[in-house]
Amino acid sequence: MSRSIISKDEDYSQWFNELVIKSDLAEHSAVRGCMVIKPYGYSIWEKMQAALDQMFKDTGHSNAYFPLFIPKSFFSKEASHVEGFAKECAVVTHYRLKNDADGQIVVDEDAKLEEELIVRPTSETIIWNTYRGWIQSYRDLPLLINQWANVVRWEMRTRLFLRTTEFLWQEGHTAHATAEEAIAETEQMLNVYADFAENWLALPVIKGRKTANERFAGALDTFCIEALMQDGKALQAGTSHFLGQNFAKAFDVKFSDKENKLDYVWATSWGVSTRLMGALVMAHSDDAGLVLPPKLAPIQVVVVPIYKHQEELDNISAFVKELTKELRKKSISLKFDNRDTQRPGFKFAEYELKGVPLRVAIGSRDMQNRTVELARRDTKTKETVPQQGLAERIEALLEEIQQNIYQKALKFRDENITLVDTYEEFKRLLDEKGGFLSAHWDGTSETEQRIKEETKATIRCIPLNNPQEEGRCILTGKPSVQRVLFARAY
Protein backbone atom coordinates (compact mmCIF):
# COMPACT_ATOMS: atom_id res chain seq x y z
CA MET A 1 0.00 0.00 0.00
CA SER A 2 1.35 3.41 -0.84
CA ARG A 3 2.25 5.48 2.14
CA SER A 4 0.40 8.68 1.42
CA ILE A 5 -2.92 9.65 -0.02
CA ILE A 6 -3.53 11.95 -2.95
CA SER A 7 -3.88 15.60 -1.92
CA LYS A 8 -7.39 16.91 -1.66
CA ASP A 9 -6.59 19.84 -3.95
CA GLU A 10 -5.47 17.50 -6.67
CA ASP A 11 -8.57 15.29 -6.66
CA TYR A 12 -11.04 15.79 -3.85
CA SER A 13 -13.12 12.81 -4.79
CA GLN A 14 -10.20 10.43 -4.89
CA TRP A 15 -8.77 11.94 -1.72
CA PHE A 16 -12.02 11.09 0.05
CA ASN A 17 -12.08 7.53 -1.23
CA GLU A 18 -8.47 6.81 -0.39
CA LEU A 19 -8.81 8.38 3.01
CA VAL A 20 -11.85 6.31 3.96
CA ILE A 21 -10.11 3.13 2.91
CA LYS A 22 -6.60 3.81 4.21
CA SER A 23 -7.76 5.14 7.55
CA ASP A 24 -9.62 1.88 7.96
CA LEU A 25 -13.13 3.29 8.23
CA ALA A 26 -14.61 1.10 5.52
CA GLU A 27 -13.96 -0.85 2.35
CA HIS A 28 -15.87 -1.92 -0.73
CA SER A 29 -17.61 -5.25 -0.36
CA ALA A 30 -18.29 -8.09 -2.74
CA VAL A 31 -21.72 -6.58 -3.33
CA ARG A 32 -22.01 -3.67 -5.71
CA GLY A 33 -22.67 -0.38 -3.94
CA CYS A 34 -22.45 -1.91 -0.49
CA MET A 35 -19.58 -1.30 1.89
CA VAL A 36 -18.10 -3.05 4.86
CA ILE A 37 -17.86 -0.65 7.78
CA LYS A 38 -14.68 -1.70 9.54
CA PRO A 39 -14.22 -1.69 13.32
CA TYR A 40 -12.55 1.71 13.43
CA GLY A 41 -15.28 3.31 11.33
CA TYR A 42 -18.03 1.48 13.14
CA SER A 43 -16.83 2.64 16.52
CA ILE A 44 -17.27 6.24 15.35
CA TRP A 45 -20.79 5.37 14.20
CA GLU A 46 -21.47 3.80 17.59
CA LYS A 47 -20.44 7.02 19.29
CA MET A 48 -22.76 8.97 17.04
CA GLN A 49 -25.56 6.54 17.79
CA ALA A 50 -25.01 6.75 21.52
CA ALA A 51 -25.11 10.55 21.56
CA LEU A 52 -28.14 10.80 19.28
CA ASP A 53 -29.99 8.03 21.06
CA GLN A 54 -29.60 9.86 24.36
CA MET A 55 -30.86 13.06 22.76
CA PHE A 56 -33.92 11.25 21.40
CA LYS A 57 -34.66 9.75 24.79
CA ASP A 58 -34.18 13.11 26.50
CA THR A 59 -36.90 14.48 24.22
CA GLY A 60 -39.29 11.69 25.13
CA HIS A 61 -38.81 9.16 22.36
CA SER A 62 -38.62 5.36 22.64
CA ASN A 63 -36.94 2.90 20.35
CA ALA A 64 -38.79 0.11 18.55
CA TYR A 65 -38.14 -2.12 15.58
CA PHE A 66 -40.22 -2.75 12.47
CA PRO A 67 -39.69 -5.32 9.69
CA LEU A 68 -37.13 -5.08 6.93
CA PHE A 69 -39.75 -6.20 4.41
CA ILE A 70 -42.76 -4.22 3.35
CA PRO A 71 -45.64 -5.70 1.31
CA LYS A 72 -45.67 -4.10 -2.11
CA SER A 73 -49.30 -3.02 -1.73
CA PHE A 74 -48.41 -0.73 1.19
CA PHE A 75 -46.37 1.40 -1.11
CA SER A 76 -49.17 2.30 -3.42
CA LYS A 77 -51.28 3.75 -0.59
CA GLU A 78 -49.58 7.13 -0.52
CA ALA A 79 -49.32 8.40 -4.10
CA SER A 80 -46.38 10.81 -3.92
CA HIS A 81 -44.46 8.47 -1.60
CA VAL A 82 -44.52 5.57 -4.06
CA GLU A 83 -43.61 7.92 -6.88
CA GLY A 84 -40.57 9.09 -4.95
CA PHE A 85 -39.21 5.65 -4.12
CA ALA A 86 -40.49 3.30 -6.83
CA LYS A 87 -37.40 3.65 -9.01
CA GLU A 88 -34.95 2.56 -6.36
CA CYS A 89 -36.53 -0.39 -4.59
CA ALA A 90 -35.09 -3.84 -4.13
CA VAL A 91 -37.87 -6.40 -4.49
CA VAL A 92 -38.07 -9.89 -3.05
CA THR A 93 -39.98 -12.17 -5.40
CA HIS A 94 -38.99 -15.70 -4.30
CA TYR A 95 -38.19 -17.48 -1.08
CA ARG A 96 -36.25 -20.57 -2.14
CA LEU A 97 -33.31 -21.78 -4.18
CA LYS A 98 -32.70 -25.17 -5.73
CA ASN A 99 -30.09 -27.13 -7.68
CA ASP A 100 -30.78 -27.28 -11.40
CA ALA A 101 -29.84 -30.16 -13.72
CA ASP A 102 -26.24 -28.85 -14.05
CA GLY A 103 -25.85 -28.65 -10.29
CA GLN A 104 -26.07 -24.86 -10.37
CA ILE A 105 -27.92 -23.01 -7.65
CA VAL A 106 -30.93 -21.29 -9.19
CA VAL A 107 -34.06 -19.54 -7.99
CA ASP A 108 -36.87 -22.04 -7.51
CA GLU A 109 -39.64 -20.68 -9.72
CA ASP A 110 -42.17 -22.71 -7.74
CA ALA A 111 -41.35 -20.59 -4.71
CA LYS A 112 -42.76 -17.36 -6.06
CA LEU A 113 -44.31 -15.03 -3.49
CA GLU A 114 -48.02 -14.22 -3.84
CA GLU A 115 -47.21 -10.62 -3.08
CA GLU A 116 -43.72 -9.27 -3.57
CA LEU A 117 -41.92 -7.79 -0.60
CA ILE A 118 -40.04 -4.51 -0.82
CA VAL A 119 -36.83 -4.17 1.13
CA ARG A 120 -37.55 -0.96 3.04
CA PRO A 121 -36.13 2.21 1.54
CA THR A 122 -37.77 3.99 4.52
CA SER A 123 -40.42 2.75 6.93
CA GLU A 124 -43.33 5.20 6.87
CA THR A 125 -45.70 2.70 5.27
CA ILE A 126 -45.09 -0.32 7.50
CA ILE A 127 -45.04 1.89 10.56
CA TRP A 128 -48.24 3.73 9.78
CA ASN A 129 -49.94 0.48 8.98
CA THR A 130 -48.89 -0.65 12.45
CA TYR A 131 -49.88 2.60 14.15
CA ARG A 132 -53.49 2.03 13.03
CA GLY A 133 -53.70 -0.66 15.69
CA TRP A 134 -51.97 1.44 18.34
CA ILE A 135 -53.99 4.62 18.19
CA GLN A 136 -57.66 5.04 19.03
CA SER A 137 -57.86 8.04 21.31
CA TYR A 138 -56.13 11.35 21.95
CA ARG A 139 -54.95 9.58 25.11
CA ASP A 140 -52.70 7.40 22.89
CA LEU A 141 -51.00 10.50 21.57
CA PRO A 142 -48.42 11.69 21.06
CA LEU A 143 -46.70 8.49 19.96
CA LEU A 144 -42.96 9.13 19.85
CA ILE A 145 -40.99 6.28 18.27
CA ASN A 146 -37.51 5.95 16.84
CA GLN A 147 -35.98 3.04 14.97
CA TRP A 148 -32.30 2.25 14.35
CA ALA A 149 -32.17 0.26 11.15
CA ASN A 150 -30.66 -0.44 7.78
CA VAL A 151 -32.45 0.58 4.61
CA VAL A 152 -31.86 -0.12 0.93
CA ARG A 153 -32.12 2.32 -1.95
CA TRP A 154 -30.98 1.05 -5.32
CA GLU A 155 -29.02 4.12 -6.33
CA MET A 156 -27.44 4.28 -9.77
CA ARG A 157 -24.14 5.54 -8.52
CA THR A 158 -22.77 4.97 -5.06
CA ARG A 159 -19.98 6.43 -2.96
CA LEU A 160 -18.59 5.22 0.34
CA PHE A 161 -20.69 6.63 3.19
CA LEU A 162 -22.26 9.35 1.08
CA ARG A 163 -24.53 7.15 -0.97
CA THR A 164 -24.46 3.38 -0.57
CA THR A 165 -27.09 0.89 -1.67
CA GLU A 166 -27.61 -0.23 1.90
CA PHE A 167 -27.06 2.27 4.67
CA LEU A 168 -27.57 2.53 8.40
CA TRP A 169 -29.72 5.22 9.91
CA GLN A 170 -32.30 6.12 12.46
CA GLU A 171 -35.80 7.10 11.52
CA GLY A 172 -38.16 8.76 13.96
CA HIS A 173 -41.89 8.40 13.34
CA THR A 174 -44.26 10.33 15.54
CA ALA A 175 -48.03 10.71 15.70
CA HIS A 176 -49.83 13.74 17.13
CA ALA A 177 -53.33 15.04 17.82
CA THR A 178 -52.83 18.41 16.17
CA ALA A 179 -50.94 19.91 13.28
CA GLU A 180 -49.34 22.46 15.62
CA GLU A 181 -47.97 19.74 17.83
CA ALA A 182 -46.57 17.81 14.87
CA ILE A 183 -44.95 20.92 13.46
CA ALA A 184 -43.40 21.65 16.87
CA GLU A 185 -42.01 18.09 16.90
CA THR A 186 -40.60 18.53 13.41
CA GLU A 187 -38.84 21.69 14.52
CA GLN A 188 -37.66 20.18 17.79
CA MET A 189 -35.96 17.29 16.02
CA LEU A 190 -34.38 19.62 13.49
CA ASN A 191 -32.90 21.46 16.45
CA VAL A 192 -31.67 18.19 17.95
CA TYR A 193 -29.89 17.41 14.68
CA ALA A 194 -28.35 20.86 14.46
CA ASP A 195 -27.21 20.61 18.06
CA PHE A 196 -25.68 17.20 17.42
CA ALA A 197 -23.95 18.31 14.22
CA GLU A 198 -22.41 21.36 15.83
CA ASN A 199 -21.51 19.99 19.25
CA TRP A 200 -20.44 16.47 18.35
CA LEU A 201 -19.46 16.48 14.68
CA ALA A 202 -18.05 20.03 15.05
CA LEU A 203 -19.95 20.72 11.87
CA PRO A 204 -21.72 24.05 11.46
CA VAL A 205 -25.07 23.65 9.74
CA ILE A 206 -27.76 25.88 8.33
CA LYS A 207 -31.27 25.03 9.41
CA GLY A 208 -33.83 25.58 6.74
CA ARG A 209 -36.86 24.52 4.82
CA LYS A 210 -36.82 22.63 1.55
CA THR A 211 -38.64 23.92 -1.53
CA ALA A 212 -41.51 21.86 -2.95
CA ASN A 213 -39.12 20.31 -5.49
CA GLU A 214 -36.72 19.00 -2.88
CA ARG A 215 -39.34 17.92 -0.38
CA PHE A 216 -39.54 14.33 0.92
CA ALA A 217 -41.95 12.13 -1.01
CA GLY A 218 -45.18 12.31 0.98
CA ALA A 219 -44.34 15.30 3.19
CA LEU A 220 -46.13 18.63 3.44
CA ASP A 221 -42.99 20.32 4.64
CA THR A 222 -39.37 19.21 4.87
CA PHE A 223 -36.80 20.83 7.13
CA CYS A 224 -33.11 20.12 6.83
CA ILE A 225 -29.67 20.89 8.10
CA GLU A 226 -27.22 21.76 5.34
CA ALA A 227 -23.46 21.62 5.74
CA LEU A 228 -20.61 22.73 3.53
CA MET A 229 -17.76 20.42 2.60
CA GLN A 230 -14.18 21.55 1.97
CA ASP A 231 -14.57 21.33 -1.80
CA GLY A 232 -17.39 23.86 -1.72
CA LYS A 233 -20.21 21.38 -2.24
CA ALA A 234 -23.16 21.23 0.10
CA LEU A 235 -24.27 18.13 1.95
CA GLN A 236 -27.70 17.51 3.39
CA ALA A 237 -26.85 16.18 6.83
CA GLY A 238 -30.29 15.47 8.22
CA THR A 239 -33.98 15.97 7.51
CA SER A 240 -37.12 16.37 9.55
CA HIS A 241 -40.51 16.11 7.84
CA PHE A 242 -43.97 17.34 8.67
CA LEU A 243 -46.14 14.72 6.99
CA GLY A 244 -49.52 16.28 7.74
CA GLN A 245 -52.29 13.69 7.64
CA ASN A 246 -51.06 12.06 4.43
CA PHE A 247 -49.97 8.76 5.95
CA ALA A 248 -52.81 8.68 8.48
CA LYS A 249 -55.26 8.97 5.58
CA ALA A 250 -53.40 6.41 3.49
CA PHE A 251 -53.39 3.91 6.35
CA ASP A 252 -56.63 4.97 7.99
CA VAL A 253 -55.22 6.00 11.33
CA LYS A 254 -57.92 7.95 13.20
CA PHE A 255 -58.36 8.99 16.79
CA SER A 256 -61.20 10.36 18.94
CA ASP A 257 -60.49 13.77 20.37
CA LYS A 258 -61.79 15.12 23.67
CA GLU A 259 -65.09 16.06 22.02
CA ASN A 260 -65.36 12.51 20.70
CA LYS A 261 -64.86 13.69 17.13
CA LEU A 262 -62.90 11.39 14.83
CA ASP A 263 -59.93 12.89 13.05
CA TYR A 264 -56.84 11.67 11.24
CA VAL A 265 -53.57 11.69 13.14
CA TRP A 266 -50.80 14.18 12.33
CA ALA A 267 -47.37 12.78 11.57
CA THR A 268 -43.68 13.57 11.45
CA SER A 269 -40.61 11.61 10.42
CA TRP A 270 -36.96 12.49 10.74
CA GLY A 271 -33.65 10.81 10.05
CA VAL A 272 -29.90 10.91 9.87
CA SER A 273 -27.70 8.23 8.38
CA THR A 274 -24.17 6.89 8.05
CA ARG A 275 -23.83 9.73 5.56
CA LEU A 276 -22.81 11.71 8.64
CA MET A 277 -19.62 9.67 8.59
CA GLY A 278 -18.92 11.05 5.13
CA ALA A 279 -19.69 14.56 6.33
CA LEU A 280 -17.31 14.11 9.24
CA VAL A 281 -14.48 13.07 6.95
CA MET A 282 -15.09 15.67 4.26
CA ALA A 283 -15.54 18.60 6.61
CA HIS A 284 -12.38 18.36 8.70
CA SER A 285 -9.75 16.03 7.32
CA ASP A 286 -6.55 16.97 5.51
CA ASP A 287 -3.84 15.49 3.31
CA ALA A 288 -2.26 13.67 6.26
CA GLY A 289 -5.48 11.85 7.07
CA LEU A 290 -8.55 12.08 9.24
CA VAL A 291 -9.10 14.87 11.71
CA LEU A 292 -11.65 13.62 14.21
CA PRO A 293 -13.43 15.78 16.76
CA PRO A 294 -12.44 14.47 20.22
CA LYS A 295 -16.03 13.75 21.18
CA LEU A 296 -16.35 11.14 18.42
CA ALA A 297 -12.78 9.84 18.21
CA PRO A 298 -12.55 6.12 19.10
CA ILE A 299 -9.13 6.85 20.58
CA GLN A 300 -8.82 10.31 22.08
CA VAL A 301 -5.22 10.11 23.26
CA VAL A 302 -2.48 7.80 22.05
CA VAL A 303 0.77 7.33 23.93
CA VAL A 304 3.86 6.32 21.99
CA PRO A 305 6.82 5.22 24.09
CA ILE A 306 10.33 5.76 22.80
CA TYR A 307 12.94 3.54 24.38
CA LYS A 308 16.04 1.45 23.85
CA HIS A 309 15.97 -0.92 26.77
CA GLN A 310 13.32 -2.88 28.58
CA GLU A 311 13.83 -0.98 31.83
CA GLU A 312 13.15 2.31 30.06
CA LEU A 313 9.92 0.90 28.74
CA ASP A 314 9.03 -0.32 32.23
CA ASN A 315 9.49 3.20 33.61
CA ILE A 316 7.36 4.68 30.87
CA SER A 317 4.71 1.99 31.33
CA ALA A 318 4.43 2.75 35.02
CA PHE A 319 3.87 6.41 34.24
CA VAL A 320 1.29 5.62 31.54
CA LYS A 321 -0.57 3.31 33.89
CA GLU A 322 -1.12 6.19 36.30
CA LEU A 323 -2.09 8.56 33.48
CA THR A 324 -4.59 6.04 32.16
CA LYS A 325 -6.23 5.84 35.57
CA GLU A 326 -6.51 9.61 35.87
CA LEU A 327 -7.93 9.94 32.37
CA ARG A 328 -10.41 7.18 32.92
CA LYS A 329 -11.86 9.20 35.81
CA LYS A 330 -12.41 11.96 33.28
CA SER A 331 -13.91 9.49 30.75
CA ILE A 332 -11.06 10.10 28.34
CA SER A 333 -9.90 7.12 26.29
CA LEU A 334 -6.19 6.46 26.06
CA LYS A 335 -4.37 3.93 23.95
CA PHE A 336 -0.86 2.96 24.99
CA ASP A 337 0.82 1.72 21.85
CA ASN A 338 3.68 -0.29 23.28
CA ARG A 339 4.02 -2.53 20.24
CA ASP A 340 7.66 -3.37 19.82
CA THR A 341 7.09 -4.35 16.21
CA GLN A 342 6.68 -0.81 14.86
CA ARG A 343 8.99 2.13 15.31
CA PRO A 344 7.80 5.47 16.69
CA GLY A 345 7.84 7.31 13.36
CA PHE A 346 5.61 4.68 11.86
CA LYS A 347 3.17 5.04 14.73
CA PHE A 348 3.12 8.82 14.47
CA ALA A 349 2.14 8.62 10.83
CA GLU A 350 -0.44 5.93 11.49
CA TYR A 351 -2.27 7.86 14.19
CA GLU A 352 -2.24 10.99 12.10
CA LEU A 353 -3.90 9.04 9.32
CA LYS A 354 -6.48 7.79 11.77
CA GLY A 355 -7.17 11.22 13.17
CA VAL A 356 -6.38 10.62 16.84
CA PRO A 357 -6.76 14.12 18.36
CA LEU A 358 -3.84 14.02 20.79
CA ARG A 359 -0.56 12.16 20.77
CA VAL A 360 1.75 11.85 23.74
CA ALA A 361 5.33 10.77 23.06
CA ILE A 362 7.51 9.80 26.03
CA GLY A 363 11.17 8.89 25.87
CA SER A 364 13.93 8.49 28.43
CA ARG A 365 14.83 12.14 27.96
CA ASP A 366 11.28 13.02 28.99
CA MET A 367 11.34 10.66 31.92
CA GLN A 368 14.51 12.35 33.19
CA ASN A 369 13.07 15.85 32.66
CA ARG A 370 9.62 14.85 33.92
CA THR A 371 8.07 16.00 30.64
CA VAL A 372 6.21 14.56 27.66
CA GLU A 373 5.80 15.68 24.08
CA LEU A 374 2.19 16.58 23.25
CA ALA A 375 1.14 16.74 19.60
CA ARG A 376 -2.22 18.02 18.35
CA ARG A 377 -3.72 16.47 15.26
CA ASP A 378 -5.84 19.49 14.30
CA THR A 379 -3.00 22.02 14.19
CA LYS A 380 -0.10 19.55 13.79
CA THR A 381 1.73 21.44 16.53
CA LYS A 382 3.96 19.88 19.18
CA GLU A 383 5.02 21.10 22.57
CA THR A 384 6.97 19.69 25.47
CA VAL A 385 5.01 19.90 28.70
CA PRO A 386 5.51 18.83 32.32
CA GLN A 387 4.19 15.48 33.45
CA GLN A 388 2.73 17.29 36.41
CA GLY A 389 -0.91 18.07 35.68
CA LEU A 390 -0.88 16.24 32.36
CA ALA A 391 -4.36 14.75 32.73
CA GLU A 392 -5.88 18.19 33.32
CA ARG A 393 -3.96 19.62 30.40
CA ILE A 394 -5.19 16.80 28.14
CA GLU A 395 -8.76 17.33 29.24
CA ALA A 396 -8.57 21.03 28.46
CA LEU A 397 -6.80 20.44 25.17
CA LEU A 398 -9.39 17.97 23.94
CA GLU A 399 -12.07 20.55 24.60
CA GLU A 400 -10.00 23.18 22.83
CA ILE A 401 -9.49 20.89 19.82
CA GLN A 402 -13.22 20.21 19.62
CA GLN A 403 -13.83 23.97 19.59
CA ASN A 404 -11.03 24.70 17.17
CA ILE A 405 -12.24 22.18 14.61
CA TYR A 406 -15.71 23.68 14.81
CA GLN A 407 -14.46 27.25 14.54
CA LYS A 408 -12.32 26.40 11.55
CA ALA A 409 -15.26 24.78 9.78
CA LEU A 410 -17.50 27.68 10.73
CA LYS A 411 -15.07 30.24 9.35
CA PHE A 412 -14.79 28.29 6.12
CA ARG A 413 -18.56 27.99 5.86
CA ASP A 414 -19.17 31.66 6.52
CA GLU A 415 -16.53 32.72 4.03
CA ASN A 416 -18.30 30.60 1.47
CA ILE A 417 -21.75 32.07 1.69
CA THR A 418 -21.86 34.68 -1.04
CA LEU A 419 -24.62 37.16 -1.84
CA VAL A 420 -25.31 37.18 -5.56
CA ASP A 421 -27.64 39.44 -7.55
CA THR A 422 -27.16 38.51 -11.20
CA TYR A 423 -27.35 35.19 -13.00
CA GLU A 424 -23.97 35.74 -14.69
CA GLU A 425 -22.30 36.30 -11.34
CA PHE A 426 -24.15 33.29 -9.98
CA LYS A 427 -22.83 30.98 -12.68
CA ARG A 428 -19.33 32.40 -12.44
CA LEU A 429 -19.16 31.95 -8.65
CA LEU A 430 -20.49 28.42 -8.84
CA ASP A 431 -17.56 27.46 -11.04
CA GLU A 432 -14.87 29.56 -9.45
CA LYS A 433 -15.71 29.52 -5.76
CA GLY A 434 -18.53 27.13 -4.98
CA GLY A 435 -20.12 27.24 -1.56
CA PHE A 436 -23.55 28.59 -0.78
CA LEU A 437 -24.89 31.33 -3.01
CA SER A 438 -27.53 33.49 -1.41
CA ALA A 439 -29.79 34.79 -4.15
CA HIS A 440 -33.30 35.94 -4.89
CA TRP A 441 -35.69 33.45 -6.45
CA ASP A 442 -39.21 34.02 -7.72
CA GLY A 443 -40.59 31.11 -5.73
CA THR A 444 -41.62 28.90 -8.66
CA SER A 445 -40.60 25.30 -9.24
CA GLU A 446 -40.09 26.07 -12.93
CA THR A 447 -37.38 28.61 -12.19
CA GLU A 448 -35.72 26.33 -9.66
CA GLN A 449 -35.77 23.50 -12.19
CA ARG A 450 -34.29 25.64 -14.94
CA ILE A 451 -31.47 26.86 -12.71
CA LYS A 452 -30.75 23.27 -11.74
CA GLU A 453 -30.62 22.14 -15.36
CA GLU A 454 -28.42 25.03 -16.43
CA THR A 455 -26.01 25.12 -13.48
CA LYS A 456 -26.43 21.87 -11.49
CA ALA A 457 -27.09 24.04 -8.45
CA THR A 458 -30.16 23.37 -6.34
CA ILE A 459 -31.87 25.33 -3.66
CA ARG A 460 -30.43 23.74 -0.55
CA CYS A 461 -32.87 25.46 1.73
CA ILE A 462 -34.76 28.56 2.69
CA PRO A 463 -33.00 29.33 5.98
CA LEU A 464 -35.16 29.59 9.07
CA ASN A 465 -35.52 33.13 10.40
CA ASN A 466 -34.54 34.30 6.93
CA PRO A 467 -34.45 38.10 6.70
CA GLN A 468 -37.22 39.37 4.43
CA GLU A 469 -35.81 41.56 1.72
CA GLU A 470 -37.22 42.99 -1.53
CA GLY A 471 -35.36 41.83 -4.62
CA ARG A 472 -35.61 40.35 -8.07
CA CYS A 473 -35.17 36.72 -9.09
CA ILE A 474 -31.72 36.15 -10.57
CA LEU A 475 -33.18 34.17 -13.46
CA THR A 476 -36.54 35.72 -14.29
CA GLY A 477 -36.26 39.16 -12.70
CA LYS A 478 -39.63 38.69 -11.07
CA PRO A 479 -40.12 40.17 -7.60
CA SER A 480 -38.90 38.17 -4.61
CA VAL A 481 -39.29 38.70 -0.87
CA GLN A 482 -36.22 36.81 0.35
CA ARG A 483 -32.95 35.23 -0.61
CA VAL A 484 -32.54 31.44 -0.63
CA LEU A 485 -29.37 29.33 -0.49
CA PHE A 486 -28.21 27.67 -3.68
CA ALA A 487 -25.30 25.23 -4.01
CA ARG A 488 -24.04 22.25 -5.90
CA ALA A 489 -24.60 19.34 -3.59
CA TYR A 490 -23.69 15.75 -2.87
Add this chain to the structure above:
RNA sequence: CGGGAUGUAGCGUAGCCCGGUAUCGCGCCACAUUUGGGAUGUGGAGGCCGCAGGUUCGAAUCCUGCCAUCCCGACCA
Protein backbone atom coordinates in the same frame (compact mmCIF):
# COMPACT_ATOMS: atom_id res chain seq x y z
C1' C B 1 -29.24 3.72 -17.63
C1' G B 2 -25.53 6.59 -21.03
C1' G B 3 -19.98 7.81 -21.34
C1' G B 4 -14.85 6.49 -19.79
C1' A B 5 -11.46 3.11 -17.60
C1' U B 6 -9.59 -1.10 -15.11
C1' G B 7 -9.20 -6.38 -13.57
C1' U B 8 -1.67 -9.70 -12.96
C1' A B 9 0.74 -12.19 -5.00
C1' G B 10 -2.46 -9.07 0.81
C1' C B 11 -1.86 -3.86 -1.64
C1' G B 12 0.10 -0.87 -5.71
C1' U B 13 2.14 -2.10 -10.42
C1' A B 14 5.51 -3.65 -15.23
C1' G B 15 4.88 -6.93 -19.18
C1' C B 16 0.12 -6.98 -23.67
C1' C B 17 1.06 -3.29 -29.51
C1' C B 18 5.35 -7.38 -31.52
C1' G B 19 2.73 -14.96 -28.16
C1' G B 20 7.75 -18.71 -25.38
C1' U B 21 4.96 -19.64 -18.11
C1' A B 22 5.59 -13.08 -14.95
C1' U B 23 8.78 -7.38 -13.32
C1' C B 24 9.40 -4.01 -9.47
C1' G B 25 7.95 -1.58 -4.82
C1' C B 26 5.26 -1.97 -0.25
C1' G B 27 3.56 -5.58 2.97
C1' C B 28 4.47 -10.79 5.02
C1' C B 29 8.11 -14.73 7.51
C1' A B 30 13.22 -15.70 9.92
C1' C B 31 17.67 -13.73 12.01
C1' A B 32 20.75 -9.66 13.33
C1' U B 33 21.45 -4.60 14.15
C1' U B 34 17.91 -0.71 15.38
C1' U B 35 13.92 2.69 18.08
C1' G B 36 12.90 11.35 19.59
C1' G B 37 8.95 11.35 12.32
C1' G B 38 6.93 6.06 7.92
C1' A B 39 14.56 1.69 9.99
C1' U B 40 18.73 -1.25 7.63
C1' G B 41 21.05 -5.71 6.07
C1' U B 42 20.90 -10.91 4.78
C1' G B 43 17.90 -14.96 3.65
C1' G B 44 12.88 -16.65 2.45
C1' A B 45 7.47 -17.58 1.39
C1' G B 46 3.64 -16.14 -1.61
C1' G B 47 0.59 -16.22 -8.57
C1' C B 48 -5.83 -21.04 -11.81
C1' C B 49 -2.35 -13.12 -14.94
C1' G B 50 -11.21 -11.64 -13.35
C1' C B 51 -14.22 -16.06 -15.61
C1' A B 52 -15.49 -19.20 -19.95
C1' G B 53 -14.57 -20.46 -24.78
C1' G B 54 -11.56 -20.01 -29.35
C1' U B 55 -6.87 -19.47 -32.50
C1' U B 56 -1.87 -21.64 -31.85
C1' C B 57 3.16 -26.55 -30.93
C1' G B 58 2.64 -22.78 -27.10
C1' A B 59 -1.77 -17.40 -24.60
C1' A B 60 -1.14 -12.66 -19.13
C1' U B 61 -0.26 -11.21 -24.33
C1' C B 62 -4.38 -12.33 -30.21
C1' C B 63 -10.08 -13.20 -31.00
C1' U B 64 -15.25 -13.89 -28.94
C1' G B 65 -18.52 -13.86 -24.96
C1' C B 66 -19.44 -13.08 -19.90
C1' C B 67 -18.65 -11.11 -14.95
C1' A B 68 -17.03 -7.50 -11.59
C1' U B 69 -15.30 -2.93 -9.83
C1' C B 70 -14.01 2.18 -10.12
C1' C B 71 -14.56 7.15 -12.23
C1' C B 72 -17.79 11.00 -14.90
C1' G B 73 -23.16 12.23 -15.92
C1' A B 74 -28.96 11.82 -15.13
C1' C B 75 -31.61 10.07 -9.80
C1' C B 76 -31.05 10.32 -4.34
C1' A B 77 -30.04 10.37 2.79
